[in-house]
Amino acid sequence: MDFIKVASLSELPEGSSKIVKVKNSKVALFHFDGKVTAIGNACLHKGGPLGLGCVEKKHGGTFVACPWHGWEYNIETGKAPPGYKDQQSVYEIKIEDDVILISEEPIVQSIKATHDLSDLADLIDLKYQTTGTSLNILGISTTNMNDNLARFSTSENALEKALAYATEKYGAETKMIKLRQLNFRHCEGYYSQHMNACTWPCSITEMDAKDGMTQVYRDMVLWADIVLLATPIRWGNASSLYYKMAERLNTVQNQITLNKNILIKNKVAAFIITGGQDNIQSVAGQLMWFFTDLGFVFPPFSFVGWSRGWTAEDMDKNVLQFKKSDYIKRTTEEMIDNCIETISQIKKMNTIKIIAPKPHRQDSLSVDIENPDMNL
Numbered sequence: 442m443d444f445i446k447v448a449s450l451s452e453l454p455e456g457s458s459k460i461v462k463v464k465n466s467k468v469a470l471f472h473f474d475g476k477v478t479a480i481g482n483a484c485l486h487k488g489g490p491l492g493l494g495c496v497e498k499k500h501g502g503t504f505v506a507c508p509w510h511g512w513e514y515n516i517e518t519g520k521a522p523p524g525y526k527d528q529q530s531v532y533e534i535k536i537e538d539d540v541i542l543i544s545e546e547p548i549v550q551s552i553k554a555t556h557d558l559s560d561l562a563d564l565i566d567l568k569y570q571t572t573g574t575s576l577n578i579l580g581i582s583t584t585n586m587n588d589n590l591a592r593f594s595t596s597e598n599a600l601e602k603a604l605a606y607a608t609e610k611y612g613a614e615t616k617m618i619k620l621r622q623l624n625f626r627h628c629e630g631y632y633s634q635h636m637n638a639c640t641w642p643c644s645i646t647e648m649d650a651k652d653g654m655t656q657v658y659r660d661m662v663l664w665a666d667i668v669l670l671a672t673p674i675r676w677g678n679a680s681s682l683y684y685k686m687a688e689r690l691n692t693v694q695n696q697i698t699l700n701k702n703i704l705i706k707n708k709v710a711a712f713i714i715t716g717g718q719d720n721i722q723s724v725a726g727q728l729m730w731f732f733t734d735l736g737f738v739f740p741p742f743s744f745v746g747w748s749r750g751w752t753a754e755d756m757d758k759n760v761l762q763f764k765k766s767d768y769i770k771r772t773t774e775e776m777i778d779n780c781i782e783t784i785s786q787i788k789k790m791n792t793i794k795i796i797a798p799k800p801h802r803q804d805s806l807s808v809d810i811e812n813p814d815m816n817l
């Protein structure tokens with residue numbers, strides 16, 4: 442076996458790690474407990490750079506945690522922790538004087554074990570439940586409240602009316618998701634390390650079987666023909682729960698960047714926006730740009746709004762007036778009519794021809810710059 446010089450020992454002091462290139466592969470070097478070791482740098486999960494991970498003593502050995510989603514490997518044997526069968530590649534190291542030499546080829550080959558993701562098989566395989574004739578309407582209520590002290594929500598009430606009308610008049614299948622009742626984690630920003638770290642299904646979904654966003658992914662991406670999103674106005678913006686969900690939907694949009702894969706096709710979205718005071722247009726604008734970036738189509742007049750103006754601080758009367766008004770009932774029904782007309786048209790569209798004029802990975806202005814730490 443040939444060995445090549447990759448660094449001097451002084452470049453890898455005790456307690457540090459370093460990524461080096463060996464032929465066409467990146468290798469993570471570690472210097473811990475007086476010993477230099479080397480394993481493949483590309484995490485077996487999604488290719489995260491192991492040489493940038495934190496090293497800790499655990500599981501009866503010294504392990505590095507991948508900085509992307511936390512898979513762990515023994516820095517000497519390349520093995521995953523007990524209970525997992527993954528084997529990272531391992532390189533032989535020789536130290537001659539101050540020079541670190543590494544074998545040109547791994548002495549242990551990497552093996553990615555099978556991980557049981559059968560619970561997410563429908564998401565992984567994109568098993569769409571929509572058909573040429575389905576009429577599935579998903580309502581997403583983003584208002585927050587203490588359900589033990591339930592209060593009247595104008596946005597949620599309008600959404601309930603819209604769904605009831607769709608069932609009654611068109612025989613639509615409807616579902617309602619109340620975001621406040623889903624226990625779901627905030628986006629943890631893996632995308633900020635590398636676009637490949639934001640995966641489909643979301644890595645949080647993969648690692649946390651109880652995470653409630655799985656229901657949103659399933660119902661929004663696979664089941665719905667039409668998504669109606671209802672939000673209150675909070676200080677001029679949509680509900681904070683909406684933004685929490687939107688951040689987690691980066692995984693949907695990111696598939697366009699990574700793989701030119703548009704997950705949302707032939708789907709319609711429309712919005713119900715209610716507030717005691719105002720800023721309906723601004724909230725509608727925010728919702729519309731995000732949903733168009735996901736791939737949704739809008740009907741004409743794609744939002745319904747309710748507000749009473751800047752001086753309307755008497756919120757008790759807001760509910761009184763809302764309940765008395767026929768306006769919301771009429772406009773939500775008209776919005777449903779428009780959504781259903783629109784979905785009947787776009788179901789005839791050839792989805793294969795739909796393209797996303799959005800940035801793809803090769804469009805980056807830095808595409809020619811190699812990041813020496815990354816494997817991709």
Ligand code: FES
Nearest residue numbers: 484486487489507
């Ligand atoms: S844990 Fe390493 S890439 Fe996901």
